Amino acid sequence: MESYYQPGCLPSNRIKAIQELTEGQQLANKLREMLGQPEKVECDCKSVDSIAVQILGMFDNTLSILNSYSFNEYPDILTEATRYNTSSLDYQKSQNCGENAKFVRSEKNKRGCYKRRGNSSTSMKITSSLIDDGYVWRKYGQKAILNAKNQRNYFRCTHKDEKGCRATKQVQKTNDEIPKYKTTYNGYHTCKKSHEVVYGISDSLDCSDNSLILDFKTNTLIENKQVGLFYHSSKQISKENFSSLGLSQEQCSSSDNYTASDPFTQLPDVPLEPMSTISSGLDYEDMIFSGVFSSSSGTQGYEIDMFGSYDVGDFLFQL
DNA sequence: GGTATTTGACCTGT
DNA sequence: ACAGGTCAAATACC
Numbered sequence: 001m002e003s004y005y006q007p008g009c010l011p012s013n014r015i016k017a018i019q020e021l022t023e024g025q026q027l028a029n030k031l032r033e034m035l036g037q038p039e040k041v042e043c044d045c046k047s048v049d050s051i052a053v054q055i056l057g058m059f060d061n062t063l064s065i066l067n068s069y070s071f072n073e074y075p076d077i078l079t080e081a082t083r084y085n086t087s088s089l090d091y092q093k094s095q096n097c098g099e100n101a102k103f104v105r106s107e108k109n110k111r112g113c114y115k116r117r118g119n120s121s122t123s124m125k126i127t128s129s130l131i132d133d134g135y136v137w138r139k140y141g142q143k144a145i146l147n148a149k150n151q152r153n154y155f156r157c158t159h160k161d162e163k164g165c166r167a168t169k170q171v172q173k174t175n176d177e178i179p180k181y182k183t184t185y186n187g188y189h190t191c192k193k194s195h196e197v198v199y200g201i202s203d204s205l206d207c208s209d210n211s212l213i214l215d216f217k218t219n220t221l222i223e224n225k226q227v228g229l230f231y232h233s234s235k236q237i238s239k240e241n242f243s244s245l246g247l248s249q250e251q252c253s254s255s256d257n258y259t260a261s262d263p264f265t266q267l268p269d270v271p272l273e274p275m276s277t278i279s280s281g282l283d284y285e286d287m288i289f290s291g292v293f294s295s296s297s298g299t300q301g302y303e304i305d306m307f308g309s310y311d312v313g314d315f316l317f318q319l
Numbered sequence: 320g321g322t323a324t325t326t327g328a329c330c331t332g333t
Numbered sequence: 334a335c336a337g338g339t340c341a342a343a344t345a346c347c
Contacts (some may be wrong), residue, residue, distance in 0.1 A: 138322095138323065138324085139323080139324060140324090140338095140339070140340075140341095141325090141326080141339060141340080142324095142325080142326080143336090143337065143338070143339095145336080145337075146335090146336060146337085152337085152338090154338070156339090158323095168338095168339095170338090
């Protein structure tokens, strides 16, 4: 069994995982170096954040790779698959289904055959209107959800194919009288350059950001400045990115006061607020979430970020 | 003709 | 068995 792991004999995904971890290690060292020089961190907090987000992305990628199959099993599957003259994936499937398995399609024709993400990082945002998060999304499905009036919509990053970006999001209109949009992000964007936004929609890295982070672990409010190092930078919203929310270019032609047809539910149109008017204020009593909550102290509208959090040494990594 | 969306099928997890 | 998530053929749009 060990012989499979000799150099040159490693499964490609294992190599990929090792590469991700090695790169992450280098970046972590770089981060450590930068954090050892506080004056450097102060004037270049965005690159510190960028590195942190890259590291998180690497964790995520590695987890995804590791979750896709067991390395210990893989070589066996390969050899068995070869023996049966079929693809390893088909073989896996036939193994799962047993002797009475249905007809096993070729890998390309297998519909709905996928690995559900298990441990990828997620965040959730509830907004009063559809907003642009700066990414281009492609809708790949919609589904009626139990006890929900409105269908849930599924989007993946447009760059999934060309850059292997694994980020996805789900958008669902709530049942409330005044409908809100619950957006759940899964995974990290790996399609952007390091100095650009890497993570979904959380927008608060600006060092001048005075918003607050509520850490439910410690029940303390922390100035975003303090933890902002681990967020990506805020980003100007571009018109074309509204297409990710199912809006046509025509509908996005004006950034002011436009109304979007509702791509999610066929319910009456909901006015889309220009990004500039969507402040991220909210009432704290609305927040009954675990994890880390990020908010600014505005009064218009509401925008909720929910993150899981990882404690890694002295750092609080938000996911 | 290329790209995006729709939608039924099919898979996984509970 | 059921609910939810994803795939991919069909269709729509530019």
